[in-house]
Amino acid sequence: MLPSYLTMAAILFCIGLYGALAKRNAIIVLLSLELMLNAVNLNLVAFSKYGVVPALTGQIFSIFTITVAAAEAAVAVAILIALFRSRGTVDVEAFDRMRR
C-alpha cells in the first residue's frame, strides 16, 4: 500500500513545486505551497500507518502541520492583500523590491 501513497504524495508535491516555481499569480503560488504541504501530510499519515514502526505520532504531527499551514495561509493572504493594495497587482515578478 505504502508505495502508492508515496507516489501520490510525490505527484502532489511535484505539482505544488511546479506551481510555486512557475506560476506568476501569487494566489496560485500560495495554493501550490498548500499542495506541497499536503503532500507532506499525506506522507506522514502513510508512514504512521504502513511504516516500519507504525505509531500515532505521524498522524498527530500532520494535524499540527495543518494547523500551522492554516495560520500561515492566513498571514500570507494578509500580506498578499497588503501588497495588492500598495502595488495593485498580484504578479510575483513585480515583487522584486528587495533587490533594489
Next chain:
Amino acid sequence: MDTYTNIAWVIPLLPLAGFLVITALGRGFRAASVWVGSALSLASFVLSLLVLIERLKPNAVDYNNGFDWIRIGDYTLTIGFEVTNLTALMLVVVTLVGFLVNVYSAGYMKDDERITVFYGYVSLFSFSMLGLVLSDNMLSFYLFWELVGVCSFLLVGFWYARPAARAAAKKAFIVTRIGDAGLFLAILLLFWYMPEHSLSFTMIESVFDHQGGTITAGITTLIALLIFLGAVGKSGQFPLHVWLPDAMEGPTPISALIHAATMVAAGVFLVARTFDIFQASEAAMTTVAYVGAFTAIFAATIALAQNDMKRILAYSTISQLGFMMLALGLGSWTAGIFHLFTHAFFKALLFLGAGSVIHAVHTQNIQEMGGLGKSMRVTAWTFAIGALALSGIPPLSGFWSKDAILTVALEQNPLLFVVGLAAAFCTALYMTRLFVLVFLGKPKAAKASIAGAKESPAVMTAPLIALAALAVIAGFVETPWNGWFASWLSDEAGASHGSALAIVLSIAAGMLGIVSGWLLFGKRRERSGAGFAERMPGLVKLAENKYYIDEGYEAVFVKGLRGLGTALAAFDKYVIGGAVKLAGVCANAAGKLALRLQNGQVQTYSLAAVLGIVVIVIAIIGRRMLS
C-alpha cells in the same frame, strides 16, 4: 698614581652636562648659557691638560676601561675609553680650541637670538668629539663619529632660515654619510673577522701588527679601504670634499672649531688609530698617499680662485688634510698627527680671524674688502701669523710639520714630494692673495661697514692672540734636530732625520709663493689678479667653479636618484597598484556576474535551491550506486 688618567671619562661628560643644563634652562638664560658652556669647556681643558702632563712621564702605561653596551648570547659589544699619548694629545687640542671658541663666540654670537641653542650645540659637539677621541673600540668610535657629524649638521644649519644653510647642512650630513657607510661596513667586516669579535683598537693593533695573521691580505685591504672611505668623507678628501666648502654657511666659530681644527681631522685621527691595518696592506697605503696628495694640490688650486674668505680657508683646510693623509699614506703617522696638531691651531686662528673680519664688515667677499689692516690691527697681525704658519715659513709651527711630511715624501716617493711642494707653493700663494686683498690696499666696495670697520671686542681678540702664540710655538715639539714628539707619540725611539734638501725646497716653495702672490695681487691692488685671469681665463674659470665637481654630482647622483625615484614611483603606482586594482576589478566582475542570478524573484531563488537539492541527491545516489 695616574689619578687624572683614570677619570679621563669625565672629560667628555662635562660638556654633556653643559648641553643638558643649557637645553633645560631654555632660551631665557642667554648669559648663563655662555658662562656654563665656557666654564665647563675650561674645566674639561684643565682636566685634559692634567691628563697630558701625566702622559708626559716616560713609559706611561695606556689605560682603558669600559662597560658592556649590548650583550647577545656570546657576543658582547662594549663602550669604553682609552688614554694613550695620542688620545691625550687630541684631548688637549680639542678642549683648548673648544674653550677658545666658546669664549670667542660670546662676542661673535652676542646678538643672535638663539645663542643658548648655539652654546648647547657646541657643548654637545664637544662631548661627541671628546668621546670620539677617547673611544677604545671601533663601535664606540663610530657612535661618536656619527654624533659629531650630526652636531656639525646642526651647526652648519644653525641659521636655518637661509635656504643656503639648509642645503649645506643637508649636503654635509649626506656626503659624510656616504663615507660613514664605508666605515660601517668596515666595522661589520672587523667584527666577523677579528678574533673573539673584538673591535678594540688594542686588539686591532696586535692582530694586524705582524703580517700574515688570521686575516687574509685581500680582506685587510678591503677593511683598510672602507675605513679610509669613512675618513675621506669626514676629512673632506677628494672625491667627497664637496660638503666642506658649503659647510661654511655655519657660524664662523663653528667653522674654526668643527670644520678646521677638530671634526674634519677626525678622519686623519681614525686612520692613525687603525694605522696597523693600513700598514698591513700595501695597496691601501698607496691609495691613502695618492688621494691625500691629489687632494692637497687639487684643493689648493681651487682656493686660488675663490672670492669668499671662508671658502678659501675651507679649501685650504681640505688641502692641509690632504697633506696629513699624504703623511699617513707614506707610513709616517706621527708626521700626519704632528701636522694635525699644528694645523688645528693656525687654522682655527685663521678662521677666527676671518670671523672677526666678517663680524666687522658683514661680507665674506674679499673682492669688496681691503685696507682692513689699519682699522683692525690685532686681527690683521694674528691673521698674518696664521697665514705665515700655514704657508710654511720658519720658524712658525706650520713649517715644521709640513717639512716633516715633505721630508718623508722625499725619501719615499719623489713624485709625491713634487706634488706636495707644488701644493705648498699654492698654499703660500693663495694665503698671500687673501691677506693682501683683505688687509692691505684700499676698500674696493663702497660699503660703510668696510670703511668704518672697527676692531672686534677683547673677548674675540684674546682667543686670537692665544692661538697666534700657539701657532708660533707649537712646532718646536718636533724639529729635524729633535724628534721628541714622534718618539713620544709612537713609543719608539725617535730617529730624527732632517733632510737639508727638503728644508731648503720647502722654504723656497713658501717664499716663492708669497713673492709671486705679492707680485700678482699686491702690485695690482686696483684690479686684483686680473692679469693672471686674463692670461688663462679657462683655467681660472675651471678653478673658480671648483672643477665643476658639484655640477657633475648633481647631474649624476642627484638627478639619477630622482630619476630612479620617478621610475619606481611609476612602477609602484601602475604595476603594483595596477595588479591590486586588477584583483579588485576581477572580484568586482565576478560579483557582477553572480548578481545576474540575484534578480529579486523569489521563484528564481527557489528554483536554484531545488536544482541544488536535485544535484546533491543525484550525487549521493550516484555515489551509493558506484560503491
Next chain:
Amino acid sequence: MSFLQDIPILSILLLVPLLGFIVILCLPKHRAGWLKTAAVITTLIPLALSLWLYADYDNKHGGEGYDESAAWLQIPINKETATNADTEMVFSFQYALGLDGLSLPLLLLTGIVTAMAALAAFHVKKRWKAFFSWFLLLEFGMLGVFLARDVFLFFIFFEITLVATYFLIGIWGYYNKEKAANRFLIYNGLGSAIMLIAFVMLVNTAGFRIEETAAGAYQYIYSGSYADIAANMADPNAFVNLPAEATGGVNPFQMSDGMMWTVFILLLVAFGIKLPIFPFHTWMLKVHQEAPPSVVMIHSGVLLKMGAYGLIRFGLFLFPEQAREWAGVLAVLGVVNLLYGAILAFRQNEFKLVLAYSSISHMGIVLIGLAAFNEIGLQGAIFQLVSHGLISALLFLIVGSLYERTGTTELTELGGLARSMPFMSGVLLAAGLASLGLPGLSGFVGEFLSLLGLFESMRWVTAVAVLGIILTAVYVLRSVLKMTFGPQKETFAALKDARFIEALPMIVLLAFIVLLGCYPSALTDTVDFSVDGFMKLLLATRSGG
C-alpha cells in the same frame, strides 16, 4: 617571580581595556572630557602593568610561571575518521595566555604607544564615545595578540584589531577615509583568511595530542595550543614512544614536507601583508595618509609590528628549517623593502606618504635581521620593531599636531616651521634623526644589529643594504628640513608651539627612544632568553635533519 604569583596578572592586563570599554559605554556621550579621561586612565593601567611586568621579568628564565590557561571550546569530531573506534576525538581551543622575551617588549610597546595615542586624541571632534570605545577595543585586541598562546585566540584578537581599526579610520579619518578603511579591511581580511587557512592546517596536523582519560581510553585532541604545536614541530617523534593501543600502531603525527612548506608560505604571505613586505605594501599608504593621527600612531607603531611578531612566532619559531632555507629570499625581500621604500620616500611630496614609505623601508630592516638566522640578527629585528614603533608613533604624533595647525602636510607648502614652533620642529628633527639611525637614539641599534647579523652569512646582500643607510639619510633630511628649515612662510608665522598636553607624549616617546639608544641592554637582555631558545631549536633541527 614575586608574591603576586597567584594573581592572573596577564588576564587582568588584558581585560582592563575591555572594562574601560564597558565604562565608556555607560558614560553619557556628550561629555567629551569624562570620556577622554576615562580612556586615558584605562590605557595607563596596562602601561603600568606592562612596565611592572617588564621590571619583574626574569631574564634568565624566560616567561616561565606567567602562563594562564582555561578550557574554552571543546568540539567533538565525527568518529568515522578515527583509526581506533574507541578513541574520542575533539577539537580543543583554549583561553591560553603567556609571556616571553619576544612578546614582552611588544606588550610594553603597545602600552606606551596606546597611552600616548590616547593622550594625543584631542583631534577627535565628534562622536567621542564611539571613538574611545573602538579605541579601547583596539587596545584589547592588540594586547590579546601579543598575549595569546592559542592560534584560535590569536586569530580572534587579530580580527578584533582589524574591525576596530576599520571603524576608527572610516569614521574619524581625513577626506578619503572610507576608501582607505575599505582598502585596509579588504587587504588585511585577505591576509587573515590566508592566516586562518594556515592555522586550520596547523591545528589539524601539528596541534595533535593524545591524552589518556580517567576511564583508561585515549582521547585524540586537535588543539590550537601554541605550546602543543611548538612541541610537536620541534620533536615530530614524540608519539612514537606511546603505547601501541594509544597510537593505533602508527605515528599519528603526520606532517609531510609539502604540508610544512605550504603552511610556512601561507604564514609568510599572511603576515607579509601585515608587515608589509614588498609587493603587498600598497594598502598601507592610504591608511597612513587618511587615518586620524592617534590611530595612525597605533597603526604604524603597533599594528604593523603584529605582522612581524606573527612571522617570528609562527613562521620562524615553528618552521625554523623552512625559514632557514628561505633565508636568502627573506634577505633579498628585506633589502628590496629597504631600498625601494627609501627611494620612493625620497620621491614623495606628502609628508605622511614619506613616513608610509619609510615604514616599508624600516620593516625591511626587520626582515634583514630575521634572515640573518643568528642571535644578533634576530635581536636586531626585534629591537628594530620596538624602536620603529616608538619612532613612527612619535613622528605621526607630530604630524597630527602640525596638521592641526597648518592644515597641510604637503612638503612644498611647508617651510620654516622652526621659527614659530621651535619645540615641535626640534622633536621632529630628533625623531627624524632617530629614524635615519643616529647612534644614541634607538634606530641605530636595530639597524646595526640587523646588518651585523646578516653580514655573517650574506656579505654582498648586506653591502647592498648598507646603501640604505645613505638613502634613509637623504629622504629623512630632505623632508624634515623642507618642513622646518628655510624661510618662514607668512601664513605660518602666527602658529603656536605645542601645548603641554601635546608635548607630554612627545617627550615620553623621545625619552624612551633615547633610553633604548643609549642603553640597549634594557631591551636585548629581556629578549635574549627567547632568542637563545630559538637558536638552540635551530641547532637541533639542523643536526637532526
